[in-house]
Amino acid sequence: DTGVSQNPRHKITKRGQNVTFRCDPISEHNRLYWYRQTLGQGPEFLTYFQNEAQLEKSRLLSDRFSAERPKGSFSTLEIQRTEQGDSAMYLCASSLSIMASGLSTDTQYFGPGTRLTVL
Amino acid sequence: AQRVTQPEKLLSVFKGAPVELKCNYSYSGSPELFWYVQYSRQRLQLLLRHISRESIKGFTADLNKGETSFHLKKPFAQEEDSAMYYCALKRRNTPLVFGKGTRLSVIA
Numbered sequence: 001d002t003g004v005s006q007n008p009r010h011k012i013t014k015r016g017q018n019v020t021f022r023c024d025p026i027s028e029h030n031r032l033y034w035y036r037q038t039l040g041q042g043p044e045f046l047t048y049f050q051n052e053a054q055l056e057k058s059r060l061l062s063d064r065f066s067a068e069r070p071k072g073s074f075s076t077l078e079i080q081r082t083e084q085g086d087s088a089m090y091l092c093a094s095s096l097s098i099m100a101s102g103l104s105t106d107t108q109y110f111g112p113g114t115r116l117t118v119l
Numbered sequence: 120a121q122r123v124t125q126p127e128k129l130l131s132v133f134k135g136a137p138v139e140l141k142c143n144y145s146y147s148g149s150p151e152l153f154w155y156v157q158y159s160r161q162r163l164q165l166l167l168r169h170i171s172r173e174s175i176k177g178f179t180a181d182l183n184k185g186e187t188s189f190h191l192k193k194p195f196a197q198e199e200d201s202a203m204y205y206c207a208l209k210r211r212n213t214p215l216v217f218g219k220g221t222r223l224s225v226i227a
Contacts, residue, residue, distance in 0.1 A: 003162075033214055042123075042205050042217030043163070056214065091163065097212075108215060110155075110163040 002026060004111035006092050012117045013082055020078045021114045025094030032075050033108060034067055035091040036060065043091050049075060050097065082118045089113045121146045123208050125218035132196050133226050140191040140221050142180075142206030150208045152182055152189040153215070157203040166191075166204070176200070196225045 005024045013019050025032050031050050035043035046065070047057045051072035061067075064082075069075040079086055093108040122145040132138055144150065154166040167175045169182040169189060180191045189206060203222050207215040 035214075040128075040219065042207070042219050043215070045214040045216070048214055058214075106209070106212075107165055107168070109165070112162045 004092055004094050004109055006090075006111040006114050008114060009112060010115045010117075012119065014119050015084060016081055018078065018080045019082055019116065020076055021090055021092075021116075022074060022076050023092030023094075023111060024074045025092070026096075026109060027073075029094035029096045029109075030072070031095045031097050031106065031108075032069055033093040033095070034075070034077050035093065037089040037091055037113070038087075046077075079116075082116075084118045087116055087118045089115050121150070121208055121210070121216045123206050123216055123218035125204075125206055125221045127221045128219070129222045129224065131224045131226060134198055135195050138191075138193045138196045138200070138223065138225075140204050140206075140223065142189045142191065142218060144187050144189065144206075144208050146187075146208060146210070148210060150210055152180070153207045153209070154178070154180055154189075154191050155205045155207055155217075157205070159202070163205070196223075198225050198227055201225045 007022045033048040034046040037043045045058050046061050047067050049069040052069050064080045067077045091113045092111040095106045095108045097106045124143045152169040155163050156166045157163045178193045203220050205220045206218045209215050
């Protein structure tokens with residue numbers, strides 16, 4: 001499977017514990033995005049990387065959240081001291097950002113998500 | 120601020136009937152608009168984007184800048200079209216902003 005993969009697919013944890021999720025993008029993609037989706041909502045942007053550089057972070061990303069993409073390939077999203085409000089589906093997407101005729105084309109391909117439940 | 124509104128949470132139509140999923144956006148510039156679809160137990164996937172001006176699985180969407188809309192249409196609904204549909208917007212080099220989604224249910 002050459003699509004975006006995410007691990008684990010499900011995570012149940014107790015409040016106060018730390019969790020880490022992994023995303024493996026499509027191999028030639030230079031951009032990687034993290035989104036969060038709660039019930040009845042569309043995905044909400046958290047942060048994104050171009051290669052290993054973290055270019056933008058949403059205000060949704062509190063200090064308890066940290067994301068890395070150390071070699072410009074896979075990425076990890078860590079949540080420290082989890083709270084019940086962190087329960088959600090965490091989605092990863094990747095894209096190949098190229099400039100053609102001054103326009104950026106940037107179709108995002110999504111992974112299956114990691115469903116986090118904080119008890 | 121950018122915003123995407125999908126006014127219908129659920130849309131039920133009979134097989135063979137026309138479908139229109141509404142999407143309105145607020146953004147003062149020239150955005151890129153997308154429709155993503157999520158079938159049961161599958162990942163979110165791109166259905167179509169306005170700059171491609173294409174028809175995918177019989178669906179089309181036209182960007183109407185005057186009405187700031189990007190409605191998704193299909194003349195004859197099929198049962199396999201039942202899914203969750205998300206409209207999304209982005210500016211150049213920014214992340215996607217999604218609507219809350221519309222669940223389409225096609226009744227046989």
